Amino acid sequence: MVIESLFYFSLAVLQALEDGLKKADADPSVKAVMICGENGKFSAGADIRGFSAPQSHPGIGLAPIVSLIESSEKPVVAAIEGVALGGGLEVALGCHYRVAHVKARMGLPEVTIGLLPGAEGTQRLPRLIGVPAALDMITTGKHIPATEALKLGLVDEIAEENTIEAAIRLANKVIGQPLAPRRLSLKPVPTLPNMEAFLREALVKVKKQARGCLAPELCVQAVRAASERPFAEGLRRERELFRLLLSSGQARALQYAFFAERAVRRWATPAGASWSSANAQPVRSAAVIGLGTMGRGIVTSLVKANIPVVALEQDLENLKKGRKAVMLLLEREAMKMEGGAQRLDFHNPARLQFTVDFDLLRDVDLVIEAVFENMALKKEIFHKLSKICKPGALLCTNTSALNINEIASATSRPQQVIGTHFFSPAHVMRLLEIIYGSHTSPSAIATAMQLAKALNKIGVVVGNCFGFVGNRMMFPYVQQAVFLLEEGSRPEAVDEVLEDFGFKIGPFRMSDLAGLDVGWRSRQGQGLTGPSLPAGTPARQRHGQRYSPLPDLLCEHGRFGQKTGHGWYLYEKAGGRTATPDPWLHNFLARYRDTHGIKARAIDQEEILERCLFALINEGFAILAEGIASGPEHLDVIYINGYGWPRHRGGPMFYASTVGLPRVLAKLEQYSEVHPDVPGLRPNAFLRKLVAVGSPPLQEWMSYVSWQSPKL
Numbered sequence: 272m273v274i275e276s277l278f279y280f281s282l283a284v285l286q287a288l289e290d291g292l293k294k295a296d297a298d299p300s301v302k303a304v305m306i307c308g309e310n311g312k313f314s315a316g317a318d319i320r321g322f323s324a325p326q327s328h329p330g331i332g333l334a335p336i337v338s339l340i341e342s343s344e345k346p347v348v349a350a351i352e353g354v355a356l357g358g359g360l361e362v363a364l365g366c367h368y369r370v371a372h373v374k375a376r377m378g379l380p381e382v383t384i385g386l387l388p389g390a391e392g393t394q395r396l397p398r399l400i401g402v403p404a405a406l407d408m409i410t411t412g413k414h415i416p417a418t419e420a421l422k423l424g425l426v427d428e429i430a431e432e433n434t435i436e437a438a439i440r441l442a443n444k445v446i447g448q449p450l451a452p453r454r455l456s457l458k459p460v461p462t463l464p465n466m467e468a469f470l471r472e473a474l475v476k477v478k479k480q481a482r483g484c485l486a487p488e489l490c491v492q493a494v495r496a497a498s499e500r501p502f503a504e505g506l507r508r509e510r511e512l513f514r515l516l517l518s519s520g521q522a523r524a525l526q527y528a529f530f531a532e533r534a535v536r537r538w539a540t541p542a543g544a545s546w547s548s549a550n551a552q553p554v555r556s557a558a559v560i561g562l563g564t565m566g567r568g569i570v571t572s573l574v575k576a577n578i579p580v581v582a583l584e585q586d587l588e589n590l591k592k593g594r595k596a597v598m599l600l601l602e603r604e605a606m607k608m609e610g611g612a613q614r615l616d617f618h619n620p621a622r623l624q625f626t627v628d629f630d631l632l633r634d635v636d637l638v639i640e641a642v643f644e645n646m647a648l649k650k651e652i653f654h655k656l657s658k659i660c661k662p663g664a665l666l667c668t669n670t671s672a673l674n675i676n677e678i679a680s681a682t683s684r685p686q687q688v689i690g691t692h693f694f695s696p697a698h699v700m701r702l703l704e705i706i707y708g709s710h711t712s713p714s715a716i717a718t719a720m721q722l723a724k725a726l727n728k729i730g731v732v733v734g735n736c737f738g739f740v741g742n743r744m745m746f747p748y749v750q751q752a753v754f755l756l757e758e759g760s761r762p763e764a765v766d767e768v769l770e771d772f773g774f775k776i777g778p779f780r781m782s783d784l785a786g787l788d789v790g791w792r793s794r795q796g797q798g799l800t801g802p803s804l805p806a807g808t809p810a811r812q813r814h815g816q817r818y819s820p821l822p823d824l825l826c827e828h829g830r831f832g833q834k835t836g837h838g839w840y841l842y843e844k845a846g847g848r849t850a851t852p853d854p855w856l857h858n859f860l861a862r863y864r865d866t867h868g869i870k871a872r873a874i875d876q877e878e879i880l881e882r883c884l885f886a887l888i889n890e891g892f893a894i895l896a897e898g899i900a901s902g903p904e905h906l907d908v909i910y911i912n913g914y915g916w917p918r919h920r921g922g923p924m925f926y927a928s929t930v931g932l933p934r935v936l937a938k939l940e941q942y943s944e945v946h947p948d949v950p951g952l953r954p955n956a957f958l959r960k961l962v963a964v965g966s967p968p969l970q971e972w973m974s975y976v977s978w979q980s981p982k983l
């Protein structure tokens with residue numbers, strides 16, 4: 272008998288499975304059962320949307336079905352095609368045998384949505400593949416290919432072609448064989464000589480990586496229960512831990528992030544262009560200009576995506592340096608990939624060519640400029656590109672803040688100019704901020720989005736303003752961090768609070784890593800510091816607003832961060848990575864406060880957290896109100912994937928909604944009253960409006976935006 276299931280479990284699917292199994296058991300003519308999915312897909316598990324209404328969620332009823340499958344008196348074989356994820360894999364674990372197509376993938380990704388495998392998966396998987404492999408799958412949520420599943424013993428057979436036929440063949444072969452040895456609930460968990468130490472160490476490792484996210488830790492606890500308790504007791508523990516996670520805010524935040532990352536694919540602009548009507552142009556070849564840190568990563572990313580690349584530098588010396596660095600990156604990437612260097616094929620000049628000759632860019636479909644953040648230089652390059660490149664070529668600039676319209680004005684085809692803001696390291700970071708200018712065509716946006724997908728990145732379409740979305744929100748955050756130092760705090764205290772919140776790295780460590788000179792150059796360009804600053808400008812004021820010269824002063828002392836061995840912290844050597852609090856800096860801060868008559872005060876953790884985060888969030892409301900991003904999900908996806916925001920807190924705008932908009936507003940009002948010369952703390956009008964209309968759920972915020980003059 273064959274039972275077909277659907278891609279996600281609904282109540283109807285579960286009912287059909289139960290009915291089918293009972294019918295098969297009762298029918299003496301049925302000798303074996305095979306469970307498969309429809310249309311070549313086994314199952315992606317429970318419908319995630321339903322977890323927000325757990326009472327009626329079909330996943331909750333899955334465990335008894337898995338038990339029912341296992342207790343069947345007739346052999347049940349799972350035929351796994353496509354994916355078997357979450358509840359889908361748990362169903363397969365209830366089966367007596369598993370056959371997987373060679374291209375199938377399996378996993379228990381519940382941890383990534385803030386849960387644990389709650390349909391007996393934490394108890395069966397360790398019994399089948401042992402604690403170390405099970406723990407790895409359950410705590411990371413990774414999808415493993417069928418070939419690896421076979422090696423682990425997760426599946427019994429691999430089918431190169433017809434999985435269903437292979438599963439039916441196996442089912443016929445095992446008819447009449449005893450089923451008890453195939454029932455995982457009856458098997459002991461394979462022992463390890465040092466199980467206790469192993470689990471203890473695993474917990475430490477998982478907690479360190481989780482940065483405050485609860486699910487990985489509870490996954491370890493559930494697997495521990497499997498190793499220490501009889502099956503039925505382990506199940507009770509699994510259920511208890513599952514319920515705990517289900518009711519946690521973290522699961523909600525992680526599930527929100529899952530859907531937000533998919534929602535941003537449906538991009539739209541205030542002018543009416545959208546994903547549904549714009550057509551992407553094919554990108555069969557690309558060029559990258561500039562082989563500095565960003566350019567190297569971008570070339571690597573393109574080669575990994577199998578897009579032939581021309582890599583261009585301004586002279587032979589820089590080309591040689593860039594080439595060596597790119598080759599090193601590609602060698603490393605090849606080692607990580609199945610198929611290795613041959614698959615990447617980067618030694619083939621038809622796939623990757625290094626040159627100083629602009630003429631070689633004549634035929635490429637897309638160019639990504641990745642030179643210094645210097646408007647004059649960028650304009651010169653775009654002027655040249657506009658003359659050399661073929662008419663349809665897309666011209667992208669990897670700027671992190673500069674005006675796309677101004678860059679486009681140097682070309683004769685502004686409709687094909689677009690910002691593609693990569694994040695460092697560009698071959699690793701998943702975010703691609705895609706910035707359209709006033710003249711960028713819908714097709715150019717669609718092409719950039721398609722490029723993001725080809726590069727395995729998450730593209731987020733945003734409008735053109737200084738710093739775009741990510742860096743624009745970052746400015747007030749970093750500004751508050753520096754103001755807190757002026758008022759009495761220390762870099763390590765501020766970083767600790769934000770790292771405890773879950774950020775991968777606090778603002779001062781981040782600034783030391785990126786290099787303080789980057790911001791210094793930008794501020795000099797804006798006339799905020801340096802020789803162009805008018806004489807008589809007050810040290811701590813610019814344009815009537817509070818300004819902190821602290822970062823400029825550090826640069827004047829040659830403290831650029833890690834690269835010089837000191838910045839906000841002290842490092843073991845120039846280029847060192849171990850940050851230690853620096854007594855020199857503490858003295859420097861004390862002298863600075865004396866000079867400016869600032870009386871240092873004790874600043875508590877709450878104030879550090881609120882001033883940094885609420886200033887960032889406040890800017891987010893301004894961005895939404897101006898139509899620079901088409902929804903709060905965009906801001907959240909940018910922060911999670913580009914700025915190390917803790918995913919289990921769902922992104923800054925989601926976080927604001929969980930804190931409660933009235934509280935965010937009240938706190939901003941309070942801080943703004945104390946610091947009236949800091950515009951970043953002045954509550955944005957859109958935030959006020961949302962509170963005035965009763966703080967609607969985040970999904971409804973954009974219906975309250977009135978775009979007077981969209982900044983297109």
Ligand SMILES: CC/C=C/CC(=O)SCCNC(=O)CCNC(=O)[C@H](O)C(C)(C)COP(=O)(O)OP(=O)(O)OC[C@H]1O[C@@H](n2cnc3c(N)ncnc32)[C@H](O)[C@@H]1OP(=O)(O)O
Nearest residue numbers: 315316317318319320330331333356357358380389390533
């Ligand atoms: C007690 C019982 C507990 C059970 C636990 C569970 O089973 S929890 C669910 C575990 N499963 C997952 O976490 C799988 C999540 N999905 C994925 O990893 C991927 O979507 C995929 C299945 C590998 C397919 O990837 P692909 O890139 O091909 O497609 P998309 O990611 O774009 O997905 C297509 C649309 O499907 C929606 N979707 C995917 N999975 C689910 C799901 N489990 N529940 C609800 N919706 C899901 C996704 O949102 C996409 O929708 P769009 O509207 O097209 O954006």
